[in-house]
Amino acid sequence: MQDELNLVQMACRGDKEAFAKLYEYHFDRIYRYVVMKIGNQTEAEDMTQRVFIRAYESIGGYRAQGVPFSAWLYRIAHNQMVDYVRKESKKPTVPLDESLPIPGKSDPAHEVEVKIELEKVVNASKKLTRAQQEVMSLRFGGGLSISEVAQTMKKSEGAIKALQHSAIQALRKTLMTGAQNG
Amino acid sequence: MDNRQQFENILDECLETLLTGGGTMEECLRRYPEYAADLEPLLLTALGVNRAVDVKPSPEFKTRARYQLQLKMAEAAAPRRASFWSLQPKWALATMAVLLVFLMGGGTVLAADGSMPGNVLYPVKIAAENVSLLLTGDEYKKAELYSTLAERRVDEMVWVVENGKTNYIEIIAGKFERVMQTLNGLALNLTTEPALMLTAGSAESFGAAVAEDSKAATGETVLPPLAAPPPTATTQAVTSDNRSQTTIAPTTEAALAATSINAAAGFTITSADEGKLKQYVAYNAIKHPEKLEKLLDKVPDELKPVIAQMINDANTSNTQILLTLDD
Numbered sequence: 001m002q003d004e005l006n007l008v009q010m011a012c013r014g015d016k017e018a019f020a021k022l023y024e025y026h027f028d029r030i031y032r033y034v035v036m037k038i039g040n041q042t043e044a045e046d047m048t049q050r051v052f053i054r055a056y057e058s059i060g061g062y063r064a065q066g067v068p069f070s071a072w073l074y075r076i077a078h079n080q081m082v083d084y085v086r087k088e089s090k091k092p093t094v095p096l097d098e099s100l101p102i103p104g105k106s107d108p109a110h111e112v113e114v115k116i117e118l119e120k121v122v123n124a125s126k127k128l129t130r131a132q133q134e135v136m137s138l139r140f141g142g143g144l145s146i147s148e149v150a151q152t153m154k155k156s157e158g159a160i161k162a163l164q165h166s167a168i169q170a171l172r173k174t175l176m177t178g179a180q181n182g
Numbered sequence: 183m184d185n186r187q188q189f190e191n192i193l194d195e196c197l198e199t200l201l202t203g204g205g206t207m208e209e210c211l212r213r214y215p216e217y218a219a220d221l222e223p224l225l226l227t228a229l230g231v232n233r234a235v236d237v238k239p240s241p242e243f244k245t246r247a248r249y250q251l252q253l254k255m256a257e258a259a260a261p262r263r264a265s266f267w268s269l270q271p272k273w274a275l276a277t278m279a280v281l282l283v284f285l286m287g288g289g290t291v292l293a294a295d296g297s298m299p300g301n302v303l304y305p306v307k308i309a310a311e312n313v314s315l316l317l318t319g320d321e322y323k324k325a326e327l328y329s330t331l332a333e334r335r336v337d338e339m340v341w342v343v344e345n346g347k348t349n350y351i352e353i354i355a356g357k358f359e360r361v362m363q364t365l366n367g368l369a370l371n372l373t374t375e376p377a378l379m380l381t382a383g384s385a386e387s388f389g390a391a392v393a394e395d396s397k398a399a400t401g402e403t404v405l406p407p408l409a410a411p412p413p414t415a416t417t418q419a420v421t422s423d424n425r426s427q428t429t430i431a432p433t434t435e436a437a438l439a440a441t442s443i444n445a446a447a448g449f450t451i452t453s454a455d456e457g458k459l460k461q462y463v464a465y466n467a468i469k470h471p472e473k474l475e476k477l478l479d480k481v482p483d484e485l486k487p488v489i490a491q492m493i494n495d496a497n498t499s500n501t502q503i504l505l506t507l508d509d
Contacts, residue, residue: 016255019255023248023251027239027244027247028238028239031237031238031239032236032237032238035235035237036235044239045239045243045247048239048247049247049250049251052247052251053250053254054366056251056254056255057254057363057366057367058363058366058367058370058371060367061367061368061370061371062371063371072370075370075506076370079370079502079505079506080502082505083498083501083502083505086501086505117230117233117234118234118235118237120234121230121231121234121235136231140228140231140232140235141235143201146194146198158187158190161190161191161193161194162186162187162190164190164193164194164197165189165190165193165224168193168224168227168228168231169224171227171231172223172224172227175227175230
């Protein structure tokens with residue numbers, strides 16, 4: 001991708017093509033981040049769309065000093081998510097979305113296997129602390145580096161590495177327990 | 183560095199290598215044989231998670247989303263009339279602001295403060311708001327001003343409904359939506375950045391929101407919109423721990439004008455800290471939906487969706503802003 005900072009500066013000045021390039025680059029990653037957080041395809045699609053519309057509305061006010069664009073974008077996504085969770089918590093409990101996203105493979109066996117894996121991960125992630133969940137979603141869903149996660153969460157890299165370690169350990173424990181029981 | 187930290191660094195290094203395709207697990211484990219037994223299960227779990235979440239949005243959804251964004255962009259690109267005001271340097275605007283107070287009389291501006299859509303003084307009220315925004319450099323204060331404007335738009339909506347001025351309902355709802363969008367953007371900037379600096383980009387975006395808000399709400403002639411000021415040479419960065427400090431040193435004229443206009447326009451912004459802003463927004467989060475919900479039974483059926491949307495905007499935006507500020 002063309003130098004991101006340059007694109008962001010152009011987008012801040014109202015350059016639509018520059019924003020479109022940023023959109024294309026970040027779209028799938030934001031979507032994965034959202035899916036990993038909520039595990040609901042329909043909501044994840046809506047939310048991803050809202051994240052970019054809000055980013056477009058607000059980009060004129062973005063300033064690059066010291067904070068990467070991705071950190072800013074994931075902050076928007078995070079806020080949308082918190083709002084979503086808040087609203088969901090007021091609704092009666094519903095079963096996990098049956099239409100969880102699947103990769104574009106045509107092998108039904110593979111699709112089922114991956115779907116189960118994702119379900120397991122989403123469910124196991126719910127047992128993590130909020131900070132651990134955020135680190136895992138940003139790192140694995142969003143594909144951010146430790147440094148980018150640290151900037152997004154406004155924590156030190158050391159703190160993020162510690163959270164990453166404890167989150168993976170906890171996930172392993174939950175997934176192993178699930179496997180033994182299942 | 184203790185053993186735990188060392189292990190966390192090694193785990194991350196191996197993960198980075200695996201996630202970016204820079205090497206294999208075997209290579210990682212060979213590189214750190216003393217940690218291999220602990221590393222392997224964690225790396226396997228992490229890779230499993232990574233594989234599980236490697237999902238892609240459907241092409242249909244991507245096409246739809248792209249189309250929606252294009253619509254949004256086209257909407258935002260609707261031509262705006264360049265105004266005389268937008269071409270003036272900051273000192274000239276400040277001078278004109280002072281003149282506005284003295285020529286029209288501070289009393290006129292103050293009287294306009296309570297005017298409602300359709301009133302002769304309503305355009306003066308909007309112009310005074312714009313000048314206040316223009317001359318407020320501190321971003322917390324600016325956000326506080328926007329939260330006050332949101333409150334005003336809600337009160338105006340109550341007034342137009344209760345006085346049967348239904349032709350203004352959609353206009354006020356549009357103004358409210360733009361104010362909330364700008365406030366959302368401001369809150370996000372305030373909490374995302376380690377240093378607060380007023381830049382041309384941000385100034386322009388505020389200017390755009392202000393200009394949009396200055397459109398003739400009544401079909402009558404109104405004072406033209408104002409552009410935001412360029413950054414001054416004295417702009418200084420402050421750390422996130424020191425946000426309440428002044429981030430921009432306004433010109434003397436601008437400072438004087440800001441004080442006069444803020445007072446005349448009925449704004450009572452006395453502090454620029456985050457706590458104050460949260461209080462305003464928390465108040466709005468409760469009061470706005472409360473006031474608006476009472477209007478639902480009073481408007482014609484065809485305008486109910488407009489009020490319902492405004493209630494939704496009030497709920498969602500105020501909550502979003504509070505969440506942002508709480509982070």
